[in-house]
Amino acid sequence: MSEKLLYTKEHEWVLVKGNIVRVGISDYAQNELGDIVFVDLPSVGDVVEEGEGFAVLESVKAVSDVYAPVSGKIVAVNEALDDSPELVNESPLEQGWIAEIEIDGPAQTGDLMNEQEYAEYLKGV
């Protein structure tokens, strides 16, 4: 699954399935944040703009925004994170997904990095 993921410079990953984009944070990001203790999820139906913070991750170290990699409408959130925020640490790329955004047109993913490009990018962080 992870080979299909695309990454942002802010360390979110996206998985494009038609006009639905699933979003989470990268393994690097969860490791940097440390133990996540609370996830402030958006509501289904919220409209988000690309680059806007749409969820908040609270760790023992810091509070960080998760930025929307695309503009669209929230159509699903990972409610399991309400009771088990640790899923973001334990399974950031799968069970720790955060939300799904429905986009109007085709996904503009030209700016996003694939796995190899992201690995290269991390070397320079």
Place this chain on the structure above:
Amino acid sequence: MTKRAAVPLIFERSTPGRRGYRLPELDVPETPLEELIPQEYLRTDAPELPEVSELEVVRHYTQLSRLNHGVDVGFYPLGSCTMKYNPRVHEDVVSLPGLRAIHPYQPEETVQGALELMYNLGEYLAAISGLSKASLQPAAGAHGELAGLMVIKRYHNHRGEGHRTEMIVPDSAHGTNPASCAMVGYKVVEVPSDERGGVDVGALKKLVGPNTAGLMLTNPNTLGLFDENICRIANIVHEAGGLLYYDGANANAIMGIVRPGDTGFDVVHFNLHKTFSTPHGGGGPGAGPIVVSKELAPFLPGPVVEKEGDQYRFVMPEHSIGRLRSFYGNFLVYAKAYAYILSHGPKGLREVSETAVLHANYMMNRLKDVFELPYDRICMHEFVLSGSGLKEYGVRTLDLAKRLSDFGYHAPTVYFPLVVEEAIMIEPTETEPKSTLDEFIEVMKQIAQEAKDNPEMLTTAPHHTPVRRVDEARAARHPVLRWQKEQ
């Protein structure tokens, strides 16, 4: 060091029937409780209070207090918190009956001395800040921020410029700054830092505009760096019609040297419990007075003390944002700060700042070969190292902080400011002798060496504290907030 068992809770010490006091027989007619308190507020079950003797209570809390770390116990280099020594003479001052035994309901003419103290303290803070008029109302630093922003908002509204709702905050700011903005309904606009750690002036120019309410700035900032562009920054914000708010959390670096008002600030808050050596937390409440320019004085929270002839009285400023605190604030904290200012005098306060800056630079220069120093320039009263070099050994800044406890130190501030990866923020303060600074430097070096040779020593630290490493994630995810009797 020997391992001590954690102290049982006072509830666990309870023995049924044990008493601290036995009350005398009732010798007045008894009024049924139901006649005094409405039924719906009366509890039906007896509260499960611990049943202990007075001696047990004293021992229990004395034991707990001995497990605490405070500046009276050891070095406390908690960056941005100014954990300086609290002189004992202040306790003498506040035990004077004329200060301790007065009541806020007393008529003004019977507490003229207390009013004079508040008036003079406000004047001194105005002199130190280079501004016009103080209000002592706010009860803490963040409360001061809220008060200052409310004054700015009221000022703009009063001038028919209520559309100014954007407050610019640097990315290195204290977290309270954006939080205070949100509390007054302002939109936070973040300005990035430049490569020297100050406000990116070019970026700031693009961010100001007709909706700018102002800029909040800590100077020196949370990197411990003095923003050399402050006068340019002030001009940019003022020309856009905004005001400048000075977060005084780091004022320990500038007393008697730079007056924020002279560099363009319109509002300042001071943390009396930092800069002016009144106790933090357990030693008493804080106080976060604000001082403002002449133009903003009519909007101050009140009441403030005014002097008329040789009489002092409480006055509500003309367009005041109102009261922010019951009665007159944390009065005895004012008395301690007043004693501090008077016992130092202008020259002494300048020396406080000079020594605080000297200590920080000394430590920074001796530690910068051991840890990374992202902004290598002369610092003010504190400096920020990065623990990112420890990562290759599987060690994090958090582990270093835990290990410091083993040596009897309170850890520095860690993971703040956010602009530095694995930040370690050290503020030695002026009240420590050089030998303490040297000992701490040696321990930091030792721990850095341990990270290479024996990383587990850090990742499993602390080893010598009454409570070993706590599971912070579990504590946050599943907090246990009160004792519950075992069923």
